[in-house]
Amino acid sequence: MAEVRVFGAGVAGLMVARGLRAAGVDTVVVDPRGTFGGASGRSLGLVLPCHAEHPHRTLAALGGQARELSSFYQSVRLPGFRPMPVRWVAAPFEEPGLHASLEGAISLGLPCEPADGGYRMGGGGLVDLALLRSVLAEIPVLPRDETPVEVEVYTTGPDVVLEPWLADKLMPVRLQGARFSGVPAAEPLVSAGTMLRIAGDAATGGRAATPHFEVGETEERLEPRVSAMLARNVRSLAPGLTAVEAEWAGIVAEPCDGLPLVGPVPGRPRSLVLAGLSVNGLAAVAACAEALVIGLTRGEQRLPACLRTARM
Numbered sequence: 001m002a003e004v005r006v007f008g009a010g011v012a013g014l015m016v017a018r019g020l021r022a023a024g025v026d027t028v029v030v031d032p033r034g035t036f037g038g039a040s041g042r043s044l045g046l047v048l049p050c051h052a053e054h055p056h057r058t059l060a061a062l063g064g065q066a067r068e069l070s071s072f073y074q075s076v077r078l079p080g081f082r083p084m085p086v087r088w089v090a091a092p093f094e095e096p097g098l099h100a101s102l103e104g105a106i107s108l109g110l111p112c113e114p115a116d117g118g119y120r121m122g123g124g125g126l127v128d129l130a131l132l133r134s135v136l137a138e139i140p141v142l143p144r145d146e147t148p149v150e151v152e153v154y155t156t157g158p159d160v161v162l163e164p165w166l167a168d169k170l171m172p173v174r175l176q177g178a179r180f181s182g183v184p185a186a187e188p189l190v191s192a193g194t195m196l197r198i199a200g201d202a203a204t205g206g207r208a209a210t211p212h213f214e215v216g217e218t219e220e221r222l223e224p225r226v227s228a229m230l231a232r233n234v235r236s237l238a239p240g241l242t243a244v245e246a247e248w249a250g251i252v253a254e255p256c257d258g259l260p261l262v263g264p265v266p267g268r269p270r271s272l273v274l275a276g277l278s279v280n281g282l283a284a285v286a287a288c289a290e291a292l293v294i295g296l297t298r299g300e301q302r303l304p305a306c307l308r309t310a311r312m
């Protein structure tokens, strides 16, 4: 009998399982879609050293906790991580130059310098996804498992709703993305406004459907107006991009404050959640997964207060 069952075989679930198994905890991972069937299979591996929103907005929302959050996200590195500067650029509808964003990043203690159409931020880099995948592939994943366990950990997104507590904490958010060809192998680039990410010779852009597009928040179908807007925004930032290679739409679960939600589920003994990571990205995944493992195995609290389930 396993001691812990982890639902979800994305980077989050597999990192939790890897940490628990290394600590000698018998752990089983369950995912009907297999390894990397969700957002993790679409990531470009670009790692931000802070929350994915512009730093000045994170500072406005969190005050002093924003710096703690940024340090926390840099405290753990995924296997295959390679440090390198990441260029932040402005989407057409954002202020040109990103001065406030740059000042915010400097206030977070991140090394930054102005660059074309934005700035370069240190502290982040790229994860070699093939390497990460090969490291995590050693963890077996079952399509289902219902044997009794002592603890369950949910890293699944919106599919598993733990009533009643999580139902009004995690909102389904519809993301639409596209992958473009014609990307010159370039420095990693991010635009918070369009969720554009360029890494190596690949690019993705995402967009949460909003009510004015009249697209249901829980529909996975592609919306042509969102596709057109996405292509327009991405090409304005990276003119070399040509054909769209692939498009997708998917539903992720995000807490209403846009921060990861980690820890015990109130009112549901022996259940923990690790959610809200789709927008926050891989740095958040690594740090939150390790903090959850340390909490479970040593009883130590490493999570910043702004990420704990207790905040809700």
Ligand SMILES: Cc1cc2nc3c(=O)[nH]c(=O)nc-3n(C[C@H](O)[C@H](O)[C@H](O)COP(=O)(O)OP(=O)(O)OC[C@H]3O[C@@H](n4cnc5c(N)ncnc54)[C@H](O)[C@@H]3O)c2cc1C
Binding pocket: 007, 008, 009, 010, 011, 012, 013, 030, 031, 032, 033, 034, 035, 036, 037, 038, 039, 040, 041, 042, 043, 044, 045, 046, 047, 048, 155, 156, 157, 159, 160, 175, 177, 197, 199, 204, 206, 277, 278, 279, 280, 281, 282, 283, 285
């Ligand atoms: C297009 C795209 C590009 C991205 N690029 C980057 C990037 O460059 N850098 C970055 O840092 N982040 C990026 N991200 C975000 C990054 O992918 C996520 O932060 C990360 O993958 C989240 O991992 P996860 O394990 O929480 O989620 P997921 O990988 O989505 O894993 C959740 C898993 O739960 C499973 N599941 C669902 N229901 C059940 C159930 N009932 N039982 C069991 N399992 C279930 C799903 O099958 C899925 O495998 C990107 C995301 C997308 C979509």
